[in-house]
Amino acid sequence: MPNNIERPRRAQHIVAVGLLVAVFVLLARAVLYIPMHDTGVASSIQDNLQISGVLNPVTAVLLNFRGYDTLLEIAVLVLAIIGVLSLQREGMLASGRLAPFADPALSLLTRILVPMMILIAGYLLWAGEKAPGGAFQAGSILGAAGVLVTLSGHVRPGWLSPAIVKIIIAVGFVVFLVAAIIPMFFDKNLLEYPLHLAKPLIILIETWLTFSIGMILVTMFISSAAPITDDYVRGDAT
Amino acid sequence: MLDLIQPQLPAITLAVLLFAASAAFLVRFERARAIALVAAGVQVVLVSWITWIVVGQDRVWVYTIGGWGAPLGIDLTIDGVSAVMMLLTAVVGCVVTVYSAGYFPPKDSYRLFWSLWLFLWAALFALFASNDIFNLYVCLELLTISAVGLVAISGERAALFAGMRYILSALAGSLIYLFGVALVYASTGVLDFDLLATQVSIDPTTQAGLALMVIGLLLKTALFPMHFWLPPAHANAVAPVSAVLSALVVKGSFYIIFKLMHVFTGHEMIPGLAELMGILGVCAIIWGSVQAFTQKRLKMMVAYSTVAQIGYLFLLFPLVAAADDIQTAVLAASAGLFHAVSHGLAKGAMFLTAGTIVKAVGSDRLEDMAGLSRLAPIPAFTFAIAGVSMVGLPPSGGFVSKWLYVSSAIETGAWWWAGAVVVGGLLAALYIFKVIALFMGSGKEPLQVGVSNRVITIAPLVLALMSLVIGVFGQPILDLLYPAVESLTAGMMR
Secondary structure, eight states: OOSOOOOOOHHHHHHHHHHHHHHHHHHHHHHHTSOSSOOSSHHHHHHHGGGTSOSOHHHHIIIIITHHHHHHHHHHHHHHHHHHHHTSOTTHHHHOOOOOOOOHHHHHHHHHHHHHHHHHHHHHHHHTTTSSOOHHHHHHHHHHHHHHHHHTTOOOOTTOOHHHHHHHHHHHHHHHHHHHHGGGGGTOOTTOOOHHHHHHHHHHHHHHHHHHHHHHHHHHHHHTTSOOOTTOOOOOOO | OHHHHGGGHHHHHHHHHHHHHHHHHHSOHHHHHHHHHHHHHHHHHHHHHHHHHHHHHTSOEEEEETTTOTTTSEEEEEOHHHHHHHHHHHHHHHHHHHHHHHHSOSOGGGHHHHHHHHHHHHHHHHHHHBOBHHHHHHHHHHHHHHHHHHHGGGOOHHHHHHHHHHHHHHHHHHHHHHHHHHHHHHHHSOOBHHHHHHHOOOOHHHHHHHHHHHHHHHHHHTOTTSOTTHHHHHHHSOHHHHHHIIIIIHHHHHHHHHHHHHHTTHHHHSTTHHHHHHHHHHHHHHHHHHHHHHOSBHHHHHHHHHHHHHHHHTTHHHHHHHOSSHHHHHHHHHHHHHHHHHHHHHHHHHHHHHHHHHHHHTOOBGGGGTTHHHHSHHHHHHHHHHHHHHHTOSSSHHHHHHHHHHHHHHHHTOHHHHHHHHHHHHHHHHHHHHHHHHHHSOOSSOOOOOOOOHHHHHHHHHHHHHHHHHHHSOHHHHHHHHHHHHHHHHHHHO
16 A cells, blocks of 8 residues: 555645535535435335235335245345455464453343343344344344453354354355245246245244344454554465 | 245245355365255255246246235245346356365365355345345345355455455445345335335435445446456456456346346336446456456456446447437347356356466466467367456357347447447457467467366366357246246336
8 A cells, every 4th residue: 555645735635624505505406406206115014014924014025026036135144254355364264263361241231142142133123023023133143242242252062163153154144045946946037925924934934034044243343453454474375 | 845845945045045155164174065065956946946946937927035025024025037037146156166175175274165155046036036125135235245255265465455345345336236225125114125126116215225225336346447446356356256246246246236237127217327437347358358458467367357347337328318219228238238248158167277387387477378278278269268258259148139129229320339348249259368378379388287187177168168059049038037027117117
């Protein structure tokens, strides 16, 4: 990186401010012209909510009407963690330990908080069917619990090997993908859930997604704790 | 059995890639490589099948995900244009996969390459099949994140810096695009292209929305002067990744601009937008070529050549806008899309063979490659053939697209665009022939060449020969493009 960056001149400041004002005026004008009446698909969502399998319109859009977007979004999450892992030293995932804070208060707090966080995650997951909530919120809480456990220096249980971690990272996406293609075996299109199976399928997908999202967040936290140093040069492909 | 599979082909093709990508994440290098090779073969078969159906039906193939249909659900649509882009992706993707199998040492540090690459392939397929401006945003995110992961995969310092610059500009582009989508949705209430075509009206909200979407995509396509992130990212990535980025990834965002400009009748919605993109295209051709000529490193030169070649794509917009009748407009649009295909094949070949050369010579500096043609004749030959298409000499794909451009420029009376095409060809000749002359010449010291293996020598040659073949037998591609481009431009001419 160049460290002799020139300080911007006054003229450049004026040009930049002028541009920003122009963009602001154009965007403000664009926003003011937004039609006042409802143009979206909100009414259509309400009309079809009964056959979506869930009662919360947001969940219905995310997991059913526009489930394809969500499927690809989960792929983005998985990709993000794959990108992070590809930059890690081999074995980073295996250790998965940070220098623990030898703080008894933190340790005690963790013991109290983590079970409650798991409980809240479970509640949010279940509530998503008819109220705000769902896999993303539940997964975030689960991820936060994992971060807390890691920070307080608790040792990871032995069964949670790197291979298992990777499987948990991928399982939500794979379950979603399998659920998406099952209708195709019954002469239906991708993600075309039969009416009576829509609810159980959505809950199944959301449950596995919760675990995956939580694990992705924790892994991302652990992985970014050890930045790549200059002496680390991988391979010799080029 | 086939009757059951056929209606589901778009979903099956995508699902195969997504399953393969997930599986490749979980296994070791050799297994992941095998999965990718199988998936690549399957892709070629499935995409050819899809193309065959699109040709046979002679209409747009609409696939309703979830059975809801737009505007509530998301539709996939495959027309001639998307079929051509999918075919290009499948062919280049297949060659890149085979090349990568020979290129990477079987070490687990490159294990995740296969998963990232298959996700990127899936993103491209989803993008070319999508008919929904928000779904396209998701596809772009998938494309960007996998591309950045691939740029950085060597873990080398230069690649990491390039990847960082790439992700910052690409995410800025995505967010600007998303802002535009929000404005368009606010004013029209729909996201589906076919519905948008009937709903859009010229008002400040839609105009701002279209402008933001196009600006975000121009940043992602690296049109001059927003190309600053491209040369380091494309040059510092490992060879198969450079090939994919230059041959396919920039075409993804260009394809969306192409659809947007037609569906929104962009030249009427924002007067001057089409001409502005054309002028920036000309600047890109000149600036990219001059920069390519002055480069001292082979891959940097090839990357700047991409900056120049991207410029040609954008000449189609002013030419379509200037056309008086549908025939001329279709000619101009076909020229641009054909250029996307021929550049995809030629640039893929060029970056792959550059990787082979760099590996053989052990250096990326041009001066170390003097006299290469005697010791490594096939890579030098491959580079020359791909160069022929880049310059636009007959018989090559590059020649066909430039010929179409010049004809449409003359028919519309906007002959100065033809001048840009000719000048661009001459500039390309300068930087390409400079390298070829260097390969043919003799070096200061005897060149040490350890040509590694046959796979990475032959695979780029296959791609380079294809860029010649479509110059001679390009008609089927034009026939496939024609009805789709015609129906798109018909809406545009009104």
